[in-house]
Amino acid sequence: MSTQTAEGGEEYLNSMNFRSLIEWLTAEALLSRPEDPLAFIRTIASEKLALRSSGENYNPEHAMAYIKQCYAEASASADENGRLCLRPKRDNLVTTSGENAANKRAALLEKLIQAFRIITMQLDPFEATNSIIKQTCKILNCERATLFKLDAARHVLNLSVAEGAAEISVPIGKGIAGIVASSGKLINIANAYADPNFDSQYDMQTGYHTRSILCVPVRNGNGNIVGVMQALNRVGNEKDGGFTDMDEEVMTILAAQAGIALQNAQNHKTALQAQKKVTEVLDIVKAMHSDLGINSLIFTVTHRIQTLIDSDRCSLYLLDKNKGELWTLQGEVDIRIPSNMGISGAVAEEGKVINLLNAYDDPRFNKEYDQKLGYKTQTILALPLRGKNHDVIGVLQLLNKTDGVFTSDDEEILGVFLSIAGPILENSSLFLKAKENTDENEMMGRKLQHKPAKAFDPEMNEIKEGEDDGEEE
Incomplete structure (x- = not known):
């Protein structure tokens, strides 16, 4: 058994050209002499990964190419006596490809900050919600986005506003949005129709075709779930058509901002309504006078x-x-x-x-x-x-x-x-x-109770009042 395992391991190392990878890492370390070898390896590995085209897998032939490139650069840096020169410290060095990734992240962060400014400027709950949805579609590059608000009393999610969608309600625990509301956990689905929890009824009613879904919980400042945000149909992701890990991170940040913005807008609305109600109560009281x-x-x-x-x-x-x-x-x-x-x-x-x-x-x-x-x-x-x-x-x-x-x-x-x-x-x-009506009824009751008895006088052909034999009690 152990011989077969060893032989299998050797076959794997050969198939991956792993020895060449080790030789390349060793050569890079000797030329750079890093203070932190692990951080150094992470840096140069990240550089090579960033150079891959979208969706490209590891190719064993790359390892030999890495070695050749390393030796060629070392030879080019040799002095007049043929001695190799040490490279600058590269533990935290970022290459051009790394700079591109950092630039993309910085650009995304700038978009998020701009979105926050737009969202927080809205004090009306509807306008705040509408801004959240529009910014979500813009930043995530998705076809549609929806925001459900939690009705805790009725245990349902009500669709507050949506980009291209009609009003609907979703029971807690049902469908993708309902499950996110009950579990408080993010759901990312690349193929909606392959997921058993996806409800295709809405697609059938509207003619829309949902492909990918990214759904996250919305929490208020106290950390309580107050709603659910959902993005549909990621555009421009050629790898699998679904939402990426970065999209999940961005959506989570947007949901957190949405929770705070909605709470602030609702507090503002409540304060205005309270002031208006006090005024209206006083007007009603005046009318009653x-x-x-x-x-x-x-x-x-x-x-x-x-x-x-x-x-x-x-x-x-x-x-x-x-x-x-x-x-x-x-x-x-x-x-x-x-x-x-x-x-x-x-x-x-x-x-x-x-x-x-x-x-x-x-x-x-x-x-x-x-x-x-x-x-x-x-x-x-x-x-x-x-x-x-x-x-x-x-x-x-x-x-x-x-x-x-x-x-x-x-x-x-x-x-x-x-x-x-x-x-x-x-x-x-x-x-x-x-x-007054009640008092009259009471008085009438007393009179009927204590009135002298009446007798019929055949001569007068009328009812006569009899004599009262005692005092009223």
Whole structure:
């Protein structure tokens, strides 16, 4: 067995002309006398590799050519007495080919810096995203690029913007982008259709043909995954048509910059929205102080709150404790629902905020209303409305946030609004009307309970009131 292994090794060394390689390295070392032989070998080997044409493999005949070139250069440097002169130290020497590689890398770095400047100048999230995509296509020399944003609440990736693509959503863990989002690891595929995780459905719908894919996770400043960047169809790589190791490095850098840029843009947008919401809340409060009718007051509050929070629907219910009902007006229609049922009922009874990501997952949600109206309730935010004594006097309910889910910021701004609006509504004609109706019902109940019994007088053909035998208790 050992003889066969030795013979096999000798055959390999002969086939690779390895002895000539060793002779060449030895000659180079003797002529240069490097202080660090390993660094020296790395330098001269890198020089030879850089001289190869794209895709060229090792040729055993090259080793002999290296020796001949080395000896020829040594002979040319001999003095008048034929003595060979030592070469300059070459541990860190870079040849012309190495300089070309360094120049390419420097040019790429310059492009990246320029891209960062363009990206970071955008404070609008959409514009920032659009800049990231355009710069990615330009620097990586690819046909298309896409940026997915993570919707953690719904466990999907939403296509924010793409070069030449339409809006789509990808479940976490599904497809190339979904797998990158769940694993946090880069994926580089030279042949998309040969990969079992590639979903060709989008290609079939659009007529586009995806060949190569480079997909990397996008992280925010805290290192959390907030999205995925994807480049499609590398152009100009004759070797295998796919993305290179350098492309992976560049894409990773771009993704890191994208995460920071998107976070900064979102923070800027959030700050502007918060300022705008405060102003709008004050405007709503001012409108509530004006002498509005019942319908106008409810319409003003619900319509403007719906716009403020960007929800699909908004309802304001007042609590009638004596009847055990929540009631509101829609036009001239008086709508009443039990105060111990549904999401609004739960808020009225418990006095706590309810924020649902999926209404159908909560057993308190009444699906019959959706079925009757043909409506699909997804997200719900319901908050208690309190009066001067902090008692619950009503419920504000919003359905289906337009751009995702109701956030803690939505809860906070509505909480501030309701703390101001509660006492105002409690003293409004709307609430007083409800209280008046309730008081009238209570009084009517007492009168019916304590009114003297009536008897029928056949002569007078009428009902007479009997005498009260005792005092009212």
